[in-house]
Structures are given as C-alpha cells and as structure tokens.
Amino acid sequence: MRSTFLRPANLAWKAASSYESATDSVPLLILPQPVGTGAKAVDGARSMDERSGDSLAAGGAEPVSAIDVRLVDVTKRFGTQVTAVDRIDLEVTDGEFFSLLGPSGCGKTTTLRMIGGFEQPTSGLIELQGQDVTWLPPYKRNVNTVFQDYALFPHLTIFENVAFGLRRKKTGGAEIRRRAAEMLELVELRGYDGRKPGQISGGQAQRVALARALINRPAVLLLDEPLGALDLKLRKQMQLELKRIQQEVGITFIYVTHDQDEAMTMSDRIAVMHRGRFEQLGRPQDLYERPRTSFVAGFLGVSNLMTGRIDGADGAYAIVRLDASTALRLPREGVSDGASVQLGVRPEKIRLVGEGSATADLNVLSGRVRDASYTGVSTQYLVDIPGGSKMTVYEQNTARAAAAGLRRKGDMVGLAWSPADTFVVQPGRTEPAPSRYQEAPDVRRT
Ligand SMILES: Nc1ncnc2c1ncn2[C@@H]1O[C@H](COP(=O)(O)OP(=O)(O)OP(=O)(O)O)[C@@H](O)[C@H]1O
C-alpha cells in the first residue's frame, strides 16, 4: 500500500489551486504548522488526507490523486547521437520531496524540463495528477520551476517580484497584498518588501525566487540546482530552509542536484541517475545502506568493494570466499551458491581491532595501515589488505578509540564488521546507453 501524507495543508493548498482557475477568488487555506516532522500515515491507518478528502468531496471538489507526477517509459534523444534520458519510469507521490541525483550530463535537467513542458519526450508518457500532459505547453501545466540563476526582476521590488505571478493573472489588489505578505512570511523575509534584488544577499534572493514560484500554488515545484550559486555554509542553511518550507506548504518538490549530501539531507526519496537511466530509486537510507550497483555505492559516500565467490551458507548468511584463506559472511538474500559477487562495506561500519582479538560473529580481515589522518570527528585510515586492495576505515574519536591509541603507518590491524553491514552490488553499467530510433508504441498525443 502506498503511504499517504499527514498534511492537511497539502490538500487545502491544492484544492484552492484547482478552484483558482475557475474563480481566482477562493480564500487561501494554507500554512498551518506541519503535523509532526515529515509525518506519514502508517499502512492501514485512516489518514488525514482521506478524512479531509471526504469533506472536500462533500464540497464538490475532486479528491487529489496520490500520484502527482508519473513518467512512463520516457526517452529523450537529441539528434541521433545523444540519448539524454533512456526509458525511465517514475511515480512521485503527492507531497513528496523527490530528488534526481547524478553526475554532470546524466540527464537530470532534461528529465525536469520534460516534466515542466520545456522539452518534449521522444517517446513515452508524462502525467501530472492523473492527466496526460505529454504534449501540453508549460503554461498549461500546474507546475512551476526554480532555476539555478533565479533571475529576479532587478527593477522590481521584492514585493513586486513575489507578486508577479498574481499580477499577471489580474488577481485583485487586496488579495495580492495578503498572499505576497504570506509568502514573504513563509520564506522569512518580512520587512524586505520594499528592497530591490540588488539590495539583498544571495540566500535571500534564493528565497524570493522560491516565494515567487510558490505564490501561484503549483501542484508541483521543480527545482534545478537552485542552491548552486551559494557558498557551502549558506547552502547547508538553505537546505534545511527548503525542507522546512516544503513541509509547511506540503506540495510536491522535484529537486535536481549532483550533490549527494544535499539530496540525502532533504529528500523523502532519491533517484540516482547514470547515463540517462535510474540506477536505483529509494529512500536515502536504503540507497546508502543497500546500494544495488557499484555506481550507486561509489556515488553515495565511500564504499570498500571486494570480489569473491559464494561458497555455502551459515544460517542466515551466505559465505563468500575472497581467496583460499579468507572467507566473509553476508546476508543470504539474493545471492546463489557458486556465483561470483562484488561485495561492499561502508568505512564507518568497520572497527579496528587488535590482531587476533575475539571477533566471533564478525567479518574480519587483517591488514597494514598505509595512512592515518585525524579529522577531528573521526580518524580516517587507509589499510592495505592481502591481494592488493585498500580499505578505508572511519573510526569515531570516542573514548574507546582514544584508549586504543592512534594507529600508525605500518601497524598491523584487524578490520572487523558485522556480516549484516555487508552488501552485494551488481557491476555498474559501463556500456553506452543504447539508442532507440523507433517511437514506443504507447505514445499518446493530445
Ligand atoms: N539541447 C540539447 N542538444 C543536444 N544535447 C543535449 C541538449 N541538452 C542536453 N543535451 C545532452 O544531454 C545529456 C543530458 O543533459 P542534462 O542537461 O540533462 O544533464 P544534467 O544531468 O542536468 O547535467 P548537469 O549536472 O551538468 O546539469 C548531456 O549529454 C547533454 O550534453
């Protein structure tokens, strides 16, 4: 069962927005405090959305679709050489903070531009709130976009920049004043109304851009690397701000970034993109703890990868043999006896132990310290293990680690970690994305 979101603000916002096109005068029902932090209904529970859905239905409004954005087998090619997006499927749920994460050129912006209507897919289908919008122009879609160079109007005041969308729709003056003031309050810029964009900081300008994009109450907000121009500290602050604002308004955000920390900090779910495809899609903790490909394991954080062959089982664990004298254990799920596998473990899961200390139930390798660097919060070790591989280990600087003392270059150590923290990955896709020149049969044109 798909979880729904305990966000009454969410539904009220969208209900107001769907009325708006007809009357443009519906009272604004937004911005109560969020219910809990990112609270979601548990399976089987009757959610707040369902309840408010009842009352809205009684008032004649359509219940809101649980899927805000759906992409079905979407491909985008530029010419005959470039397949920017290669047969992706995606469902983004109402109220979700969803991120597209991947290296430069992997197809993030192209995907976002297709959702916004600035680019049309070569084949496939795009739906917004259940409606096929594949061939609709941007202005007919209930989405808004915040770009990296947020391009405020320099000659207009902050207030007029925020009010711009409503002015264009010829909304009444009193309503514009009220809604623009609410937006400035939301982004914590009350009192800045009269300034010009040249008289505020980069972080403040970014918040004005956000207020300007939200004032029209889009069902979905698309954000393409919106924090790219800010320095690291401000970026970190703005990440938390963006998450707070998204939770307050409860609307769906689709966020593009190549920065894994940024995606992990803010997102409910992330799609890791590589060469136009989704390598893996899931919650941040699932992607980190259980990366399914070597690309994801390497792109999100640091991974120690080893290769071995499955050689029998031990209870819940499969035994994997690295060489004649070294065997490790890993969760049995999804591996078959005799298979050659690539396995991994994250650096912070590994403990350095004395050689030969009691480590029943743990995976243990022995190695020699190649490098140790103290970084304050932790000490990072690089350890050579037999067979020529290197393992990275992060050891937290706790009292226990201090008592054991800093290991030095050349020291022999044991590396110990729980078999449960061991994961198996598929080799990454190294072949170029295949080109498909014929249209998929399911393309619908409206
Ligand atoms: N209009 C275009 N014509 C031809 N090729 C294009 C066009 N737009 C994008 N591409 C190509 O499509 C691929 C995906 O581009 P896209 O802009 O989606 O990447 P991205 O993931 O957003 O990268 P970045 O992180 O650098 O912004 C790239 O190889 C790019 O060169």
Ligand SMILES: [Mg+2]
């Ligand atoms: Mg881009």
